[in-house]
Amino acid sequence: MTKFAIFLTVILALGFALTVAAQAQPCLVGGHDETTEDHTGAQWSAAAGIPATPGTVALGVTGLHLLITEVGWRGVNSSLATWNDSTEFIEIYNPCTHSIDLSNYYLSDVNGYSALPVNGTIDLATSTTDFAFKFPYGSYIPAGGVIVVAVDGGWFKRYTGLDANFMFFNRAGGVPTTAIPMIDVGANKGGGYPAFGHFTNSAEFVWLFQWDGICDLICDVDLVYWGAGSGANWPSRKTVLMCQDGPDVDANATCYLADVGNPAGSMGKGLATPLSAAGTRQRVGPEGFEGSPGNGCAVMPTAILPSTWGQIKALFR
Numbered sequence: 001m002t003k004f005a006i007f008l009t010v011i012l013a014l015g016f017a018l019t020v021a022a023q024a025q026p027c028l029v030g031g032h033d034e035t036t037e038d039h040t041g042a043q044w045s046a047a048a049g050i051p052a053t054p055g056t057v058a059l060g061v062t063g064l065h066l067l068i069t070e071v072g073w074r075g076v077n078s079s080l081a082t083w084n085d086s087t088e089f090i091e092i093y094n095p096c097t098h099s100i101d102l103s104n105y106y107l108s109d110v111n112g113y114s115a116l117p118v119n120g121t122i123d124l125a126t127s128t129t130d131f132a133f134k135f136p137y138g139s140y141i142p143a144g145g146v147i148v149v150a151v152d153g154g155w156f157k158r159y160t161g162l163d164a165n166f167m168f169f170n171r172a173g174g175v176p177t178t179a180i181p182m183i184d185v186g187a188n189k190g191g192g193y194p195a196f197g198h199f200t201n202s203a204e205f206v207w208l209f210q211w212d213g214i215c216d217l218i219c220d221v222d223l224v225y226w227g228a229g230s231g232a233n234w235p236s237r238k239t240v241l242m243c244q245d246g247p248d249v250d251a252n253a254t255c256y257l258a259d260v261g262n263p264a265g266s267m268g269k270g271l272a273t274p275l276s277a278a279g280t281r282q283r284v285g286p287e288g289f290e291g292s293p294g295n296g297c298a299v300m301p302t303a304i305l306p307s308t309w310g311q312i313k314a315l316f317r
Helices: 003-024 111-119 153-160 309-315
Strands: 067-072 089-093 105-108 132-134 146-152 166-169 204-210 219-226
Touching: 067 204, 067 219, 105 111, 146 153, 153 166
Parallel strands: 146 166
Antiparallel strands: 067 089, 089 146, 105 132, 105 204, 204 219
């Protein structure tokens, strides 16, 4: 082969590799400051009047990590009077080109979530509403896939006719469901469900985050918040003074980066609250701007691929 032919082959191969990389856009666990996103823009639907669509994501939604794409904190637009909005749910979408192992992913609406690595549980501070749950081992979300997490699986099924993929609780009065129970990692609860464990309608937040069970810090993945709350019902910003030592082999503490917020120094860009039984809030466009760096892990998440050992292990978790 001539030098020119070799040169041409290398250029073509490099160009193909760059094209594939540009199209694939592999996702990260996180890496950006989730507190800087603006939830008041066109990326989200109107506040009211749009029927809930659990399990269905708008075509224009894109991102570089798992996204919370719909939050039904007032239920699913049902005309039925349900106890305490018992059809509450969270929808999560995987915009990535590969399946993602959810075994180390969590959902929580309590500010103390970031201290999880210290004790392996999340202090709910005797709150009557807050929750903290982990996805079961072996759970995954396929490329382009959507999952629905119901606060109460049986009641969600009772009033929607749909089975959620996962559920926090399943209290008496619901109907049989195939929703998979999540793992409760909350400690110091304010009472038993349904006395606790649901969203606060006026103002609340929910974090999707990841922790590998070893590192000193958790990794932020996505944050959604609404209303204008305070205290436990308002997402606090982590600071550089928040340092902790997890279960890794060393005794050295690691500190979080400072969450900037939006506007800077506050959290004032939350979702508007829909009217009761008037619909949910749904993401309809690409994820908005997020500052960098942040408290996410700028690494590839664990992918579950048919051709990998990971797929085999997932079957036996």
